Amino acid sequence: MAIFNVEFFSNSLIRSTAFEMYIPNDFRTDIQRQYNPHYERNCKTVFVLHGFTGWGKGWSNLYELAEKYNFAMVFPSGENSFYLDTDATAEKFGTFIGCELVEYIRKTFNLCCSREDTFITGLSMGGFGALHTGLAYPRTFGKIAALSSALIIHGISGMKPGENNEIANYYYYRNHFGDLENIIESDNNPETLVKKLLQQKKEIPEIYMACGTEDFLLADNRRFHDFLIEHKVNAEYIESEGGHDMLFWNEYFAKGFEWFAASN
Numbered sequence: 001m002a003i004f005n006v007e008f009f010s011n012s013l014i015r016s017t018a019f020e021m022y023i024p025n026d027f028r029t030d031i032q033r034q035y036n037p038h039y040e041r042n043c044k045t046v047f048v049l050h051g052f053t054g055w056g057k058g059w060s061n062l063y064e065l066a067e068k069y070n071f072a073m074v075f076p077s078g079e080n081s082f083y084l085d086t087d088a089t090a091e092k093f094g095t096f097i098g099c100e101l102v103e104y105i106r107k108t109f110n111l112c113c114s115r116e117d118t119f120i121t122g123l124s125m126g127g128f129g130a131l132h133t134g135l136a137y138p139r140t141f142g143k144i145a146a147l148s149s150a151l152i153i154h155g156i157s158g159m160k161p162g163e164n165n166e167i168a169n170y171y172y173y174r175n176h177f178g179d180l181e182n183i184i185e186s187d188n189n190p191e192t193l194v195k196k197l198l199q200q201k202k203e204i205p206e207i208y209m210a211c212g213t214e215d216f217l218l219a220d221n222r223r224f225h226d227f228l229i230e231h232k233v234n235a236e237y238i239e240s241e242g243g244h245d246m247l248f249w250n251e252y253f254a255k256g257f258e259w260f261a262a263s264n
Contacts, residue, residue, distance in 0.1 A: 001067060002026055003058075008104060012096035019056050019101065020075040021109070024067040038070040038261065045072045045105065045112035046260065047097065047141075049122030049129040052080055052150070052167065061250045069261040071119075072111050076101055081176060082150070083129030084188055088175035097129070098137035112140075119260050121145040123249045124217070127209075128152070128190070131224075134205045135193035145208040145256035147249055151220040153189045156180060191227050198231060207235035208259050210252040212242030 004021040025043055027033060046066075050056060056077035066073050078093055085092040102118070105111055112118040120141045122130035127149030134144035155165065156173045159180045163170050174180055177188050185192060197204050207228070211221040218239070225237045236259065242248030 001063065006108075010096055010100060012092040012100045014090060017077065017096075019077065020058055021105075022058050022063055022066050022073040022075075023109075024063075024070060024072070036068075036070070038068070041070070042117065043070050043072050043111060044117045044119065044260075045074060046257070047074045047076065047101075047118075047120045047130075047133075049076070049078055049083060049097070049120070049126030049133075051122070051124030051126050054126070062253060065254060065257045069257055071257065071260070072109070074101070074105060078126070078129060080125070080172075082125055083133055084176055086176050087178065093129075094133060094136060098133045098140060102137075102140055115139060115142045117142075119143045119145070121147070121253070121256055121260075122149075123147045123253075124244065125150045131190045131207070132188070132193065134207075135190055135197065136187070138197060138202055138205055141205050143206045143208070143260055145210075145253075145259065147209075147252050147256065148211050148215050148217055148244055149209065149221055149224070150217060151190070151224045152217075153177075153183055153191070154223065155220065157183050190224065194228070194231060194233060198233075204233055207233070208238075208256050209235060210238040210240065210248075210256070212244065212248045213239050214241070214243040215248070216244060 002023045007016055007018040010017045056075040058075050081093040083093045083097055085094045102112055106113055118141050120130045120134050127146035128151055130144050130146045134141040159170045161170050177183055178186055211218050228235045
């Protein structure tokens, strides 16, 4: 098990940035271990996106899942960007995650070289980022697992200067999502990306979603799932007792990673 902390210059972000990477396949030969069929195949790669106010760093529960399923994991820092490209700061976090970082890892580590070997997941803001990035780059990511996703597009649509919600104000959302009057039709809305993929008859990544029944984002997740059903897009959607917290996320990361590993 190896942990890398990598710093490199990102042209998408116009500055140096860093990410953590965990690779599970260096085992001690003097310790007997149980046979694991996942190590009969090449290592697959999972991009893990943190939530609002979070940072790009793994934790023990995810390391254990990486070892169980032979997954390399990439933990980038998305700051509070919602993993979107923004004209306001010229930072392109969507391009960074979906294109530049993937290409860097391919060249440097010879991983995530095919769609079938590359997955993306995240919690809260990172759940939104996983859905948006996976749908924006459907030829890169084969599967998306989104937990407690901050699918807030409809809630901030039409927000005016001086207005705010419990998370942030108009100016924050305007800087990251663009024109809030036209956000529903914009490419920053995952629904728009789904519609375009359907119109273009392109393959949509497999989707797994989970949200706690006590989560303040439950209605937003239900709405997006209903949208997927309406547009005949298959997705595994789970509601279970729980809130917007690590207790729920650790449980459903485990189930999501099991889903990643199925049929692979």
